[in-house]
Every structure is written in structure tokens, then in C-alpha cells.
Amino acid sequence: MSFTYQYAHPAVTVDAVVFGFDESDLKVLLVQRAGEPHRGSWALPGGFVEMTEDLETAARRELAEETGLSRLFLEQLYTFGAPERDPRERVISVAYYALVKLMDHAVRAASDAKEVAWFPVADLPDLAFDHEEIVNMALKRLKGKIRYEPIGFELLPEKFPLSELQRLYETVLEQPLDKRNFRKKIQGMGLLQDTHEIQQDVAHRAARLYRFDQAAYQALRKRGFNFEL
Amino acid sequence: MSFTYQYAHPAVTVDAVVFGFDESDLKVLLVQRAGEPHRGSWALPGGFVEMTEDLETAARRELAEETGLSRLFLEQLYTFGAPERDPRERVISVAYYALVKLMDHAVRAASDAKEVAWFPVADLPDLAFDHEEIVNMALKRLKGKIRYEPIGFELLPEKFPLSELQRLYETVLEQPLDKRNFRKKIQGMGLLQDTHEIQQDVAHRAARLYRFDQAAYQALRKRGFNFEL
């Protein structure tokens, strides 16, 4: 089977930069390429867009297929289309970035035996194609957006102590934050619900666990509230 | 001549939302479609991406061809790819937004006799395809970005009075600003160069004309300065 057009058409792919956070650092999910070009190199999960599916749908499908991830926060990042970015043919890639709660989602390699693994953003391997550029743009976007939209919670487990939220912000923004000011500000927003639970199995005083209150956020937003940290 | 692929490929276009500002309001440049579908409707300037050109290059080329505009501020906005957005075939459009100094650039219709015209954003005609959605996203982007990057100057003539800058901000942000506070803040940034010229031919006291000092901005930015209004 083949497809013929009067004019040349590029191929269109979607690629996703999936971020995760564990106590110590920010990580990106990469897959090892099974085919040429760049066989064996690490790359962003992604693949070709089907003719009948939406771009975001394509990104979610590829993520599910290649990494087993679903139901995650996903947002379009930028479209990369330098003529020679793929040596095979002209390929335009619509890049997305995603945020996942690391604890909730064990990743599994796709059936076709490609490896899937998390890498700290501070220490990424060489990446295929222009994927390093894509990751850098995703990092910049995350860094910018986490300050004025409450997307950081997408990277934390449902229930979390304030110190973990602070560590996340410090990691992403790459700057230390004052503990008392941080707590005052975030608690003052009224977006955190006290679960009345505390940490288990910690070797020191256990912290209270909070939950992001999505309903309260939506209600506040309707009244003109703007998240900002 | 024709092109054949093993898998289906979508067509890829670029479309541009070009903003201009004249004393009274914010405008968007539209072209009247010469061909089907939507013949005669107003639409964003744009067209198919050539196989050997960059996406941004394609956007600039289409703008030059269809409207005569060149050398303008241009930035990628978002990629639209709903399967049915174009009735002919699957078309994925990489949208850009652009800012031009209205005075400096007289637009001219392309050779193939399509009409080109400026429309106030507050009063746009019905647009072809999903172009209304694209314009709305561009407006949102402009509104957000003008506050923390000095892109507003791209919409003004090289030399402008402070009142015109303020009117621009009030128009884009859709909110009135206090004259004294506005002047204090913008002048305090050290980004405006006094040209020592004044307005000509005005029926009242003539205002001083300023120029955006690009060099000063770059220097400040290196030292960690962030524009914000």
C-alpha cells in the first residue's frame, strides 16, 4: 500500500518530554531506539501521527505504547521542523511536555523490547536527533510555568509534605527558597487541603501531608485569582 | 509530477497572525481567499511549507508573498492539527504571530489579486477554517508576553511619545493604567532613549519622542534584569 500526493508532504511526528520528580531530582523519561537511525541511542518517546488522530491524542498514544504511561498532564511545547533534523526524510515534530507522579506510575518498556529509563536532567546521555534541544526548551518552559500555574503538583504524589513541595520548587527553579516564606505563601493561597495524615516510617518528626485542592483552585480562578509563587 | 510514500503524510502549512497598532486600536492583517475552500472568506496569511525550508522561513516567505511584509518580529505560537480542520485533506498548521510597525509597512495585496486588509481585533469578520481559534490564542499570547518581554515596541514606530506606549499597553491588556505610575516605571528601567525630538503637527503641546534602546536592554538582561510591566 502506498500514498501519492501532487506535492511533497513532510512526515509529522510527536515527541514528548516526560518529567518526573523523586526526592532528590528532576528526571526525564527516555527510550532507547530500536531502529535506525541512531539505533541504540537514547531519545524522547514519540512517533508518527496517524491521519485520523489529533496531535495530543497521538502524543498520548505514543506514550502509552512506548512507556506504559497514561492519564498524565500533557501540554504542547513547540514544533521543530529544521529540514535536516532527521536524515531519512523531512520530519516535522510537534513536541509535548508531560508531568507525572513518579510513585504512581511504574514505567515499562514497550513490547518491542526497547529500554525505557529515567535520567536526571542534570546528567542526560547524548540524545538522538535534535532531542537535546527539545529537552532544553521543555526545561525552560517548565521553569517558567511552574511559577504562575499550579502544575508542580502534577509531579508529586497525591499526598505530600510541604517540604517536598518546596524541594520540588527549589529543584526546578534552581534556587533556594526560604522555608517560612514559602509555607506562608503557599498556605495563604488556600489551595492545600490538610489530609490530617502524617508521614509514615520516617526517622524523624513526621510531617503533615497535604493534598492540592483542585476544586478550590477552580473556584478561586473564576474570581480572578492568579497562582503565583 | 507526484510524490509517493509508504505511509500517509499530512500536509503542513504555516499561518501567521500579524498584529498592528494604530492610535486607536489593535489590528490583525487578513487576506481574502482566492481559492476553495472558503473562497472569498477572510483568513490568516499562510501557505504550504516547502520541503527544504525551515518553518519560520516558510512563515516569512508566505508573509512576503501574500502581504509584502518582511523583517518583522515573528515567533511561533502553536500547532493546530485537528483531523478535520481542513476539508480537503489532513492539514497540520504551525501558527506564528507577528508584530509590525503599522506606519513603516504599507501592505500590498499579492500579485494574484487577493485582498489584504487590517481589521480591528474587536471586530473581526468570520474567518476561514479554525483561524478564529488561532487569532484568539495569539491574542492571549500577546497579552501575556507583552508584560514580561519588551515586545510592545515592535508595534510602535521607531520614535514614539510615552502616551502612545501607554495607550498600546492599555489596549492590549484591556485595562487602564495610571499615567504617572506608568511613566515612572518605564522610565526607571532605563530602556528608553530620549531622542530630543518632539511631535510635529499636533494641535496641543508636543510630546517628547523616545526610542527603545535595544543595546541597553541586552546589557541589562545579561545582568539578570527582567522586563516587567
Place this chain on the structure above:
DNA sequence: GCAAAAGTGTTTCGGATACACCCATGC
């Protein structure tokens, strides 16, 4: 009892806001 992290208030400072009048010019 000590290590490790949780939790908590007050003072200070700077930028944002609010606000009203005189000035220059053309007609």
C-alpha cells in the same frame, strides 16, 4: 541525648498604588 527534619512570627524594606494640578501649544 542527639540527630534530623518539622514547624512557627515579627520586623524591615521596596515597589505598587492612589491621587491632582500646572504647563505648553494651537486655534
Place this chain on the structure above:
DNA sequence: GCATGGGTGTATCCGAAACACTTTTGC
């Protein structure tokens, strides 16, 4: 002389920043 927009300064307020000690728990 009047209409039109240009240009200017100060007081108040509020949120941001700076800052150190006590509490709880497991070992």
C-alpha cells in the same frame, strides 16, 4: 482664553524578604 493632551511628586499600603529557635520523633 480655552481646549487638548503633556508632564510632574508624594504619601500610603501591602506583599516580599530576612531571619533563629523550639518541637517532635526515632535511634
